[in-house]
Amino acid sequence: METIATSTKEQLLYSLETSIVSSIDHLHPEISASAKETLKALEFPSTRQEEWKYSRTTRISSESWEVRKSSATYDISSFRIKDIDADEIVFINGFFCPDLSTVRNNGAISVLPFSQLDGQLKQQALNNIGSETSRHNSFFTALNTAYCTDGIFFFVQKNTVVHRPIHFLFLQEGERTLAMPRISGIVGSGSKMHIVTSYGSLDQKKAWNNAVIEITIEQNASLTFDKVQLEGDQNFSIINEFFRQHKDSRFSISTLTVDGGWVRNNLNIFLDGTHCESHLNGFYLPRGNQHIDNHTLVDHLLPHCESNELYKGVIYDRGKAVFNGKVFVRPDAQKTNAYQNNANIMMSDDATVNTKPELEIYADDVKCSHGTTTGRFDESALFYLRARGLGEESARKMLSSAFIGEVLNKVDNQFVRMYVQDILTTRGLWV
Amino acid sequence: MLTIKNLYSTIDSKQILRGLNLEVKPGEVHAIMGPNGSGKSTLASVLAGREEYEVTDGEIAFNGKNLLELAPEDRAREGIFLAFQYPVEIPGVSNINFLKAALNEIRNYQGKEQISAKDFLKLVNEKSKLVELDGQLTNRSVNEGFSGGEKKRNEIFQMAMLEPKLAILDETDSGLDIDALRIVANGVNAMRSPERSFIVITHYQRLLDYIVPDFVHVLYKGRIVKSGSKELALDLEAKGYDWIKEEEVTQ
Incomplete structure (x- = not known):
């Protein structure tokens, strides 16, 4: 080998x-x-x-x-x-x-x-x-x-x-x-x-x-x-x-x-540097046999900084997603606020996600949190939409749009947002 | 309009409905009362098509169609509306966009044209006034951050928008103060018509002062054990459910 x-x-x-x-x-x-x-x-x-x-x-x-x-x-x-x-x-x-x-x-x-x-x-x-x-x-x-x-x-x-x-x-x-x-x-x-x-x-x-x-x-x-x-x-x-x-x-x-x-x-x-602010947002939508891997590192070297991380994925078909989020808080980085969240929705039995938050904290006066969820759609939300007359397909699409919409809505520039929305719409991923 | 015959239903293998019969004709308002655990909400869920509830026997016909064969969305498209006891919060899904999509899918099913943006907004304005729902709320995510009263008013607003043939109100009065109750009841009364029927499920007689029913049924252990006119609700208010339970036992 x-x-x-x-x-x-x-x-x-x-x-x-x-x-x-x-x-x-x-x-x-x-x-x-x-x-x-x-x-x-x-x-x-x-x-x-x-x-x-x-x-x-x-x-x-x-x-x-x-x-x-x-x-x-x-x-x-x-x-x-x-x-x-x-x-x-x-x-x-x-x-x-x-x-x-x-x-x-x-x-x-x-x-x-x-x-x-x-x-x-x-x-x-x-x-x-x-x-x-x-x-x-x-x-x-x-x-x-x-x-x-x-x-x-x-x-x-x-x-x-x-x-x-x-x-x-x-x-x-x-x-x-x-x-x-x-x-x-x-x-x-x-x-x-x-x-x-x-x-x-x-x-x-x-x-x-x-x-x-x-x-x-x-x-x-x-x-x-x-x-x-x-x-x-x-x-x-x-x-x-x-x-x-x-x-x-x-x-x-x-x-x-x-x-x-x-x-x-x-x-x-x-x-x-001190008093820095960092926001990392992302979504990924692997479909077919696609493989999407996000490795992120947020390295807090100095005090009084804040980082916010939100990654969301919808995994279809035989798609695979990997999320690995490293956050380092170095000994000098007191008063750090570091937040990380990764959420995934599995759309098929063959979908795979490997998610791993890695927090390494060497300072003692910090606020750090991380969370990760992986699951299927909230069935009660799906039923609510269907009970109003929306077909199952549209209801799912509406829920997945809302799910990744949280990330897309953080994009400041409306033209970028529209551009991506239009592409998602033609791909049948957005309503 | 709606005929329920000998309905048996289980959830998680637990028998809830045990041979329920009910006939609702166009324009009628039926109140269904009963003690906790008698099967009131199960009936609402079975009618709307919630999949966790298994129907083990009996039949439900709605305007000649076998309701049990229809998916929840098709029941809605046929004209059934369930006002939820606990409306679900759906972050990120706009109340208005979702209603527009739902209305258009219903219209499509019924062979009608899509509603124009202008007519839709007009309808929203008109119907939100009916339940005094703030325009801000109609634009927000579905039920997200709504108070209990706002959620219930939103249910009635949606009902008014979708104009169903049969509306099932599942404990719409629970958790409402008297002012909110009046608003919700006014919204319902404004929608009463000779073609539209209502099944009003409630714990409290109070609601029936505002939405006056044609019939009152008492549900107990999964069956309707007593039916009567609106006076029956007053009897229940005065005497509670124990006498019904005793009658059951002696029978």
């Missing part, structure tokens, strides 16, 4: 080594070189590791993948969010597509591909990338660092309200393509912005996306982040996200997983 796993890893690394130079090399070649060293020492994740116990990666490691720029033209309009008036940054197969993107740089905000960074911005990007990756040597993050297909760095000057949201679209096409896009950004102190990321397949072919998002939220800044996952049944998606919050900052993220054959979200939030 050991030899097979090693050779799979080596085959993958060899094929990447011969086909791509990490776009991070433009910033400093040392970063990808050190990531490659890390990869040598790490095993390809497998279910033998606690972190990957419920998500089989053999389906990824048994394929041969190729990094390939897209030459086809696709209509991407269904991935644009109607009326939102956002700046759109489009990646296809992990490569930035300037022709499909609208980037309006001005004095207050800079948005640039890694390859065009220069001077002070380059130094800032370098610091931002170096700081997160050196702390997190997980296999897939290191893989992205070593072989990043393309990256965007953004920087918001201090005391700036960015009125127009930035929408990053990560799309893929072609058989067995591997995309490794990266977003690195800094929201300057006292600034406010809204980011949307969405993920989708253009042709429903087998593809693997291994993305890294790393954002620093500086003092008293505010970031709202919506993530819409719409990938195909043949897609493997590993999203590695790192958010570091400084003093008095506010951060809110909604992870809306509508579709995805095999999804692993690694969301990491570091409350690295």
